[in-house]
Amino acid sequence: MTVIILLLAASISVSAIFLAGFIWCVRHKQYDDEFSPPVRILFDDKPKA
Amino acid sequence: MATTHDSALKCAHCGEDCTDHSFRIESLAFCCAGCKTVYQLLNQQGLCAYYELNEQPGATLKVAVRKDKFAFLDDDAIARQLINFRDDGQTRICFYLPHIHCSSCLYLLENLRKLQEGVLSSRVDFARKEVTIAFDHRIVSLRRIAELLTETGYEPYISLAAMKGAKPGVDRSLIYRLGVAGFCFANIMLMSFPEYLGLESADRSLQGMFRWLNFMLSLPVFLYSAYPFYASAWKGLRHRFLNIDAPIALAVAITFGRSVYEVVTGTGSGYFDSMTGIVFFMLAGKVAQDKTYRQLAFDRDYTSWFPVAVSVLKDEQEVPVALPAVQPGDTMLIHHGELIPADGILTRGAGLIDYSFVTGESAPVEKEMGELVYAGGRQQGANIEVLVTREVAQSYLTQLWNQDAQRKKSDKDKDSFVHLLSQFFTWIVFSIAGVTALYWSFVDASVIWNAVTAILIVACPCALLLSGTFTNGNILRILGRNRFYLRDAQAIEDIAQIDHIVFDKTGTLTAVQDTDVQFEGAILTLKQEQRIAELAAQSNHPLTRIMASRLPRKSDLRVAGYREHTGLGIEGFVNGVLVQLGSLRFVSGVAPGQGIATRVYVAYDRRPVGYYTFVNRYRDGVADLATRLQKKYPLSLVSGDNNSEAHRVRALLGNKAELLFQQQPADKLHHIQSLQEQGRSVMMIGDGLNDAGALQQSHVGIALAEDTNNFTPASDAILEAKQLPLLDRFIQLCKANRRIIIASFCLSILYNLIGIYFAVQGLLSPMIAAILMPSSSLSILLITYGSSQLAAWRLKL
Known part of the structure; x- marks a missing residue:
């Protein structure tokens, strides 16, 4: 049954990585402005006409 | 108003009607040179995606900004x-x-x-x-x-407020807490599954490990995520007030305590899953409710209106000076459309000052040299020079503001009905726990601890809090979608309880920019009207400008010999006919009597023919709104304006309405107070600084704004002016809010009864708790969301 312990450790560390990622996102203001980023990514630079 | 323009041509830049067709680039039409210039500029730089992303996204540039403004x-x-x-x-x-x-x-x-x-x-x-x-x-x-x-x-x-430096940062702590709670909750659920499904005796060692892991994972939730509930409960208790967070904090603490005890003694697996679950859901509710409108500011002071700097004349030179540095004795140069930031004496130029924002008086006031001008007015027309007599911080406007700001809302501490329900609820739970303890002390004393803690765990009023926060959050969002922005959830309840509505007139029932022109006197032919309009268009005086925009115009008329007599009027030959516009004395030589409304007299071909009056137009839909509101609420009107329109307002608001004119800001406030002393819950709807005191004093103060980006006085709610006719439906939605919360509360009681049925017998297994709690939370969430959407849909909001 030691495999379960291994799996547990793996699953918790994976979710901990996601939690860390989430905190990193919040800290980098990704939740402050929910309008601009999804729009911004669609703008492309056209060459001058 | 549906106008039948000769063509419905819209400016490609800003979307306004093109009245002049001379601004064109290929197939595109523009309303003014400014819009056209922007288009050319963007076109040169290959930035025309600006126009492809949205139709007519620009701001009109018809009104030119003064060259030296910055x-x-x-x-x-x-x-x-x-x-x-x-x-x-x-x-x-x-x-x-x-x-x-x-x-x-x-x-x-x-x-x-x-x-x-x-x-x-x-x-x-x-x-x-x-x-x-x-x-x-x-x-x-x-x-x-x-x-x-x-x-x-x-x-x-x-604005001056920008100079005060650091703005408060965004508070992200609730999102962190929610993230941590979600992480712990999900992992604890995962590790509780073996327990729910039953473990074989061979796996006992694993069971111990799962339990300890759950304990470790619940610690951050207990200590960090649930902290806002403890803080709020403690704050309530310190003020000798049992708010809804108190029983929740108690339930969380008891659940945690009992679970730790079970794990340490090896008697059970505890209720970590339920505890983290309710904390997670409650935080989600709080986040949903607190998602406020960051771009709106509800607490503003006079500094938000004042410019950063003003032009001061020093040795005949215009020097920009920061506002706080303006000293008595300085001479300020105020340009057209600028705010006068400090009290002073007019030393040069003809003052025509619009005080509508401060006093509610709709017509601009004429001031002559040597007269005192107060801060807060906007100069219309030519430049003026003002000798400062008082520092900015001591001006009349600033003092008016400070005086209002000191007045606290005394009755604002009253409890939300959710808190009252929760108090009621808490006492019932305590008495059930007491009776259960008493019963088991006779039957089997070893069950007491088990049964009592189980009751307190299961009867946690989290469902009540959830129904409150989720319903409020959703109602706030629905109202926000309709451009009615409430300061907080408390305002929903306050709106549901009002029983008297007080309106301001200028800028609230009427639109400041929208003025109708009426002619009294001899009947004019179209040709005559066109000539009068053409002369009016020559002047920059605000009244003639309104006339020029409202009267029929024809472009082939010629004005010759145009003359402007300051303070009197204008004259000129329009296609050879002398037209004069101005005061009664200017037009006919008769000394003016006591006029009540603002008038412009007309002489056509040296013969006085009559005069124009200016009446504010009532906003579209206001008449219908007033008819609907009259049936349900007593209405009042407090206006800073004179009573020249009393009969029109009477027709609008009905016979029972109370009409008060020429009210100073302090009078308005006292009127609200006297209504409150009669035991009424008053809603005040106003727009200007002159209403600020009354808005603060009333139970619900709604600031009306033409555009929610504009600056509004401090209030409980901001409503976009166009949406005013929907006010009665907004009130109904706020009332529905209360019914939804009570209904979902009844449902949560049902869940609680099931839980208590097991708990009093000492039979509450973690499995039952784990099913009951999330399912009650989720069903409450769905019901509150669904029924508030339904209520909004039925009200067509």
């Missing part, structure tokens, strides 16, 4: 207080741009570097309507940046 940004002392950061190579500044509203704005503003050499980068914060621009100050000046933004239609709003 000259004060060249002053280093002022600039230093506005910029965020500066080093050798770059400067960073954050501007508030009220016009930001769509993805085109974002596109253009983030491509500023293509329009202006020296701009390094620019980034928009859409929620705050701000743009942060980094530029090389060796290449381009701060003033140029502000002017560039203005030229493209995004004039930065720079």
